[in-house]
Amino acid sequence: xxxxPPTAESEGGTVSGxxxxxxxxxxxxxxxxxxxxxxxxxxxxxxxIYVFGVAxxxxxxxxxxSGLVLAFAGPxxxxxxxxxxxxxxxxxxxxxxxxxxxxxxxxxxxxxAAWRGRRAMTWITGVxxxxxxxxxxxxxxxxxTNFDSQWISFEAxxxxxAVGIGAFFNVANLGQMLLLHACxxxxxxxxxxxxHVLLVRRRGVVPPIDAMDTAVSTAPPVADAxxxxxx
Amino acid sequence: MTAHxxxxxxxxxxxxxxxxxxxxxxxxxxxxxxxxxxxxVIAIVVVSILTVLLAGLxxxxxxxxxxxxxxxxxxxxxxxxxxxxxLAGTSTSAGYGPPYNTAADGVSIGPIAPxxxxxxxxxxxxxxxxxxxxxxxxxxxxxxxxxxxxxDAAGPDQQAAWATAYDTALTTxxxxxxxxxxxxxxxxxxxxxxxxxxxxxxxLDGILTSQGGFYQTDSTKQILFLGDGSALDDAATAAHxxxxxxxxxxxxxxxxxxxxxxxxxxxxxxxQFNSDNPDDYLTSHADAIIFYVMAVLSLVxxxxxxxxxxxxxxxxxxxxxxxxxxxYRTQANT
Amino acid sequence: MGIRYLAGxxxxxxxxxxxxxSISVPNxxxxxxxxxxxxxxxxxxFPKGRDES
Numbered sequence: 001x002x003x004x005p006p007t008a009e010s011e012g013g014t015v016s017g018x019x020x021x022x023x024x025x026x027x028x029x030x031x032x033x034x035x036x037x038x039x040x041x042x043x044x045x046x047x048x049i050y051v052f053g054v055a056x057x058x059x060x061x062x063x064x065x066s067g068l069v070l071a072f073a074g075p076x077x078x079x080x081x082x083x084x085x086x087x088x089x090x091x092x093x094x095x096x097x098x099x100x101x102x103x104x105x106x107x108x109x110x111x112x113a114a115w116r117g118r119r120a121m122t123w124i125t126g127v128x129x130x131x132x133x134x135x136x137x138x139x140x141x142x143x144x145t146n147f148d149s150q151w152i153s154f155e156a157x158x159x160x161x162a163v164g165i166g167a168f169f170n171v172a173n174l175g176q177m178l179l180l181h182a183c184x185x186x187x188x189x190x191x192x193x194x195x196h197v198l199l200v201r202r203r204g205v206v207p208p209i210d211a212m213d214t215a216v217s218t219a220p221p222v223a224d225a226x227x228x229x230x231x
Numbered sequence: 232m233t234a235h236x237x238x239x240x241x242x243x244x245x246x247x248x249x250x251x252x253x254x255x256x257x258x259x260x261x262x263x264x265x266x267x268x269x270x271x272v273i274a275i276v277v278v279s280i281l282t283v284l285l286a287g288l289x290x291x292x293x294x295x296x297x298x299x300x301x302x303x304x305x306x307x308x309x310x311x312x313x314x315x316x317x318l319a320g321t322s323t324s325a326g327y328g329p330p331y332n333t334a335a336d337g338v339s340i341g342p343i344a345p346x347x348x349x350x351x352x353x354x355x356x357x358x359x360x361x362x363x364x365x366x367x368x369x370x371x372x373x374x375x376x377x378x379x380x381x382x383d384a385a386g387p388d389q390q391a392a393w394a395t396a397y398d399t400a401l402t403t404x405x406x407x408x409x410x411x412x413x414x415x416x417x418x419x420x421x422x423x424x425x426x427x428x429x430x431x432x433x434x435l436d437g438i439l440t441s442q443g444g445f446y447q448t449d450s451t452k453q454i455l456f457l458g459d460g461s462a463l464d465d466a467a468t469a470a471h472x473x474x475x476x477x478x479x480x481x482x483x484x485x486x487x488x489x490x491x492x493x494x495x496x497x498x499x500x501x502x503q504f505n506s507d508n509p510d511d512y513l514t515s516h517a518d519a520i521i522f523y524v525m526a527v528l529s530l531v532x533x534x535x536x537x538x539x540x541x542x543x544x545x546x547x548x549x550x551x552x553x554x555x556x557x558x559y560r561t562q563a564n565t
Numbered sequence: 566m567g568i569r570y571l572a573g574x575x576x577x578x579x580x581x582x583x584x585x586x587s588i589s590v591p592n593x594x595x596x597x598x599x600x601x602x603x604x605x606x607x608x609x610x611f612p613k614g615r616d617e618s
Binding site: 059159 | 253260261271274278279287297353451454458483489519523533535545558
């Protein structure tokens, strides 16, 4: 006789008592599909300043794609190949665009005081992403295998040695810097960026300062959606 | 309701009900149509096209690396003098301290001495790593071979005495080996000359890169040796890359550099961190002080939502009224 | 090398100096672009969206 599968019980359509069910319920309450992939946004999100976050992400994707090609071809390919030099140029300019867009995004978010309404973590993950990006770019400059990387490693070692970091983070060690630049740090930046974007999706875009929506009176904060019961 | 510390508190003269905490609530006001996927696709296409245009028009910087051959060929006297300093232990690398050796204590700010705490994690012996081992690695002229034999036969104290004496004499002669006073320098002049010849011929680059092995990806020794001389420093000065000329922000050629490092670079421009007096505390400890200052400032930026005063600047200078002008106009009309 | 690029980009940059302030022209361009983009972004009108209730 075949055993019947457990029926989905009342809690949001998940089998109660399961870890998976608990995780799914938590996810669906914080980031339901309409928040994750919205097709509407508050009417106040109407300014060109709002495009710089997605522009930063787009630049990050171009950095990753050009970096992937450079990784496959090795760190000295671009010195002797014109396609290599072009790929390196793609990587160089997408980094410049990345930082330009990120800084304009940062300025906009500051002047909008975008940390309001329980969005402190959004701000914090943004700043961490900024700092991690600077560190990632730094390792990139160190693995150019040209005069620039010679000078940068020679200078930077003093600052890092002075605070003890140089003892285990050796800017003159091409192998270490290359592995960190190509493997670890883009992953770190990517994870923080994803977290940052998910926080924006969860909390929504911050309302204007002193917005007075008369539809909201003294109702308690409702940050997460109430999960619908599924049949 | 407990206000989140990051939210603005209503001003003292305003009742809380007049400014309900909209920001932490779900938006129940008017919406507008939005297509997040389309926005992402447009952004990727636009940024990709922009990148291709910039890459195609301007290319990217790629100054060839300096080599020991280049250094020894263009500035043989300086290479020779540096080789002597490596033997005498008076070069910057030889006297650096951790993480390379114990010749110095490293930088400390009061009791904070991480450079010392972590110790020597990347040992560098300038005498052998930079001079003796490379010389031994290939067949040398008779004079250099004899010099090596004389060096090997002597004890460390004798070796140090020869090297120090010659270094002092060479410095007194302003780096002119032909004008050095007579003295007991042992094989040191021949060793330095042998290394200079090796470098000029291009052999030293390969030897230092491989360091006796087959695979090698750590360029520390080459960078330290190269930086002990004038070639690297002069090239950096010519390219405006020195720390006290905003070099941290700059790039070779006519390319944009790292504008985002402007604040880190700024401190190195202050005369307090740049004095000619090597005993000046701020100057000799600049690297550590500036690093800690930047760490604190980064923490301030990170924790901005919790810092009273700073977090109110957007309210005092209301640029937001420009950004959300349509919303405020609509709000005023309803 | 098959890449043609605008003449002079591999020549050393021009530097503008006022006292201890010194900036390369390319860096100055980047910073000006930053400011211009920011100002335009908050000043330029944004297309009116299709509203939902």
